[in-house]
Amino acid sequence: MLSAVGPPVTVRVPAKINLHLAVGDLRPDGYHDLVTVFQALSITDEVSVTAAVPGVVEPGVAISPIDGVDASEVPADTTNLAWRAVEALARRVDRAPDIRIGLRKAIPVAGGMAGGSADAAGALLATSSLWRLDLARDDLMDVAAEVGSDVAFALHGGTALGTGRGERLVPVLSRHTFHWVVAVADHGLSTPTVFAELDRLRDRPEAPRRVGDVEPVLEALASGEARSLALLLGNDLQAAAVSLDPGLRRTLRAGVDAGALAGVVSGSGPTCVFLCAGQDAAVRVAAELAGAGVCRTVRVAHGPVPGARLTDGGPPS
Ligand code: ATP
Numbered sequence: 001m002l003s004a005v006g007p008p009v010t011v012r013v014p015a016k017i018n019l020h021l022a023v024g025d026l027r028p029d030g031y032h033d034l035v036t037v038f039q040a041l042s043i044t045d046e047v048s049v050t051a052a053v054p055g056v057v058e059p060g061v062a063i064s065p066i067d068g069v070d071a072s073e074v075p076a077d078t079t080n081l082a083w084r085a086v087e088a089l090a091r092r093v094d095r096a097p098d099i100r101i102g103l104r105k106a107i108p109v110a111g112g113m114a115g116g117s118a119d120a121a122g123a124l125l126a127t128s129s130l131w132r133l134d135l136a137r138d139d140l141m142d143v144a145a146e147v148g149s150d151v152a153f154a155l156h157g158g159t160a161l162g163t164g165r166g167e168r169l170v171p172v173l174s175r176h177t178f179h180w181v182v183a184v185a186d187h188g189l190s191t192p193t194v195f196a197e198l199d200r201l202r203d204r205p206e207a208p209r210r211v212g213d214v215e216p217v218l219e220a221l222a223s224g225e226a227r228s229l230a231l232l233l234g235n236d237l238q239a240a241a242v243s244l245d246p247g248l249r250r251t252l253r254a255g256v257d258a259g260a261l262a263g264v265v266s267g268s269g270p271t272c273v274f275l276c277a278g279q280d281a282a283v284r285v286a287a288e289l290a291g292a293g294v295c296r297t298v299r300v301a302h303g304p305v306p307g308a309r310l311t312d313g314g315p316p317s
Helices: 081-093 115-130 137-147 151-156 191-202 215-223 226-232 238-244 247-257 279-291
Strands: 009-026 032-053 063-068 099-105 159-164 168-171 178-184 262-265 272-276 297-303
Touching: 009 115, 009 151, 009 191, 009 215, 009 226, 009 297, 032 115, 032 151, 032 178, 032 215, 081 099, 081 115, 081 137, 099 115, 115 137, 115 151, 137 151, 151 159, 151 168, 178 226, 178 247, 178 279, 191 238, 215 226, 226 272, 238 247, 238 262, 247 262, 247 272, 247 279, 272 279, 279 297
Parallel strands: 063 099
Antiparallel strands: 009 032, 032 099, 032 159, 032 297, 159 168, 178 272, 178 297, 262 272
């Protein structure tokens, strides 16, 4: 760990869900082309960075402290995505990554809500502010895309259409606020394992049906009608997540039985998200779902919310 000097810069950064996630076939380079609609939700991590004196390094500790939900499952070493982001930024501007990072987690770990990517985006914004870098937004987005496919969206926030590996983003008009109930599982699912399971399922004669076109989803978002959007939520990874974790079927059913308009696995899962008719409905659905014993915790959230933001207006002067 690097010993800190000076006050921290703190960034709040949101979790994402995928309202639509179409996964293309496996490419020769091992990736899949995606067409996805992201929405940033009001479940946020906080990332703090402080200038550090180089040289006082505790082996294996790049991040400290790590507090909050699932903190013990978050790597504290240089494999942490927040650390990788600082290294990538340092390389880009040709300086040493003499930064101490602290994390306060609320985004479930390995939950399909891109918590690691969110922390990477937070670390990028916080460090570029601490270092007073005059980087164009596109340059920061570029570094984000280099660190991971969901990192750019965590910087961007709101609602966006993602293509490529999900890193090429176009903002999507989304009228009104949507109200969600988030069912967090008591375990994680590894994203590469879920993609591999989808490839395996697609090799079988009874391959899972693919999600439809994205255009109707974009229209429903523009109309702001939750009921229209509910009919169109879709995720190609859901069949794979359910195949690896059949209990998710019960969770998805329980949310709809509790009164949600629809439910879908978030990204690679196992978190399930339920779209509700309004805030009161979400609170009722959350209470009933919590009593159904199908998940570890239940959260009420809304979206879209902005991407990574400084909590205190900027670096200390
Ligand atoms: P995605 O939806 O982007 O695939 P996820 O939400 O399913 O990701 P993450 O919470 O990002 O999953 O964690 C995936 C793995 O990444 C964890 O098991 C953990 O070992 C590692 N990881 C690295 N950095 C972080 C971080 N800052 N926060 C959480 N996990 C991290």
